[in-house]
Amino acid sequence: MNKKLLYFLLKLSILISNISYNILFKKRRLNIDLTKTLILFNRTDRIGDAIVTLPFFLALKNKGIKFKVLCSPYNKWVLEPFVEIEEIKDFKFSDFEFSIKSLLFNILSSIATYLKNLFIEKNKNITFVDLKGDFHLSERFKNYYQIHFKSFLLNLKYSDYVFNDFYVFGSKMQLIEKYSMIFDNLEDIEEFPKELKEYIINNHNKEIDTLINSLKDFIIIFVGNKEFRNLNIEQWKYLIENINYEGKIVVIDDPSQNYLKRLKSIIKKENVIFLEKVYDLWSLMYLAMHSKLVIGVDGGGFNFLQLPTNAFEIILYTNEKVWRPFSKNEYQIIRKDRKHIIEKSITSQNLKKYIYYIDWDYKVVYEILQEKNNDFVDKIRVDLIVEEINKILFEV
Incomplete structure (x- = not known):
């Protein structure tokens, strides 16, 4: 069509x-x-x-x-x-x-x-x-x-x-x-429900505890997503290499994708750890609970990891108002460069949620067609995203 x-x-x-x-x-x-x-x-x-x-x-x-x-x-x-x-x-x-x-x-x-x-x-x-x-x-x-x-x-x-x-x-x-x-507008919805938190604590893979103890201070970058709804390898490389963080940067991929192996071959930054062992999502959520920040593109895996911690979501084609992390408090624009927008909300549980998106109504066509628009993806301001993430990490 x-x-x-x-x-x-x-x-x-x-x-x-x-x-x-x-x-x-x-x-x-x-x-x-x-x-x-x-x-x-x-x-x-x-x-x-x-x-x-x-x-x-x-x-x-x-x-x-x-x-x-x-x-x-x-x-x-x-x-x-x-x-x-x-x-x-x-x-x-x-x-x-x-x-x-x-x-x-x-x-x-x-x-x-x-x-x-x-x-x-x-x-x-x-x-x-x-x-x-x-x-x-x-x-x-x-x-x-x-x-x-x-x-x-x-x-x-x-x-x-x-x-x-x-x-x-x-x-x-x-x-x-x-x-x-x-x-009638339920007011008692928890952004990160206590039942979910308890389940994650009681059901995660205990090997994750050893990993957390070895990492100490760390952030997570989740690169796993379908090819059509993801950054390019070079964009991920730029983002990972230009984040200023003294702790560990843990890179996680969806097992069905192939970003991790490709990124590992081109990134030599000393504090970057590529998590090659496959864990279930409950265990990865437990890992995220102990991280300072989770960064990723809107998608199923990121929706899990962002729930228990501070998060920066990069939204490509999806409706940013619908799929941004749930917060009972309003999102406020904290940075705008033409159509490139970054918003922030602090949840009722004091978790900080950030979203980046391009204000382009036509982008939803590519979400419907499940088709990658390379020109659009190339316009993603990864430099702007990195600048804001570095500010966030400095504050954290």
Whole structure:
């Protein structure tokens, strides 16, 4: 599809979805007895989405709200220790594909969600909140959860609340903030929940303790991400070599990627340690808990590592307002050079979160297409990022 046409259709779908959501969320909340109704969440997607949503789920659990989360085989291990889940064993993961069909599905589902009471006769003991906008999964659970429809038109979605893909692309709010709106703005969501902290402490690989003791003072640079949504090797090299830090710089990669080996062959800085041993993400989170700062590009692995510590997130194509680290306090612009922006927030737990992004609305097209725009990536101001990181480390 032509990129300009795609961008136009995307903006149109975002506009229509936002109008629907504004009507829905400004005038309605979950007007049900939460003590008697089972809430069914669809979270059958990536591990990054699961860990980002976990503080929201734990806040609901602590309020005594009864719910279950539908998970995929890919992400069930993230949520299973904390909340009741149901695994969709035959779930087949596929990336979002933009098409006229998906556009119509998402637009009509947004409208259908708001008008459902006019057309739908459903099981009042179940409220289906679709956090992924998965049409096929919703249809599969129509009969299982006895949700019955009076109108053929509204068979597009079997949900009470749908957060579709276009909401994510166009939202002006962080993901958890938007989710909490349907529960009267939960105020007791913890950015780094105590339940998660306790689980990490009790379940990490004990070899990590030895590593932490040997490192003493250290920061983490997470270079693992998909090729299309990552810095170039030369950019990582510049960033690592120009960080002024007397402690250790621990470089971690996603085992499915090949950045670590390539960087190790070209970086000879004495205080840089390339973590070649593969640890589970809970253990790496425990490592991050003891670090001064975690640096990385927006993605699943970074979403784990940034939770327990100070973090600097480099955002490429994704919506920076949606995917920045969750903080109950506002983000403030601390540096701006034309369209290059760095923001900062201090969480309620006194963790410092920073984000860098280029203010270019068109970039979301490449997120949808899962395609790398080399010209855009080359424009990333790594020098600006390094300057700010060095200031942060000096303050720390």
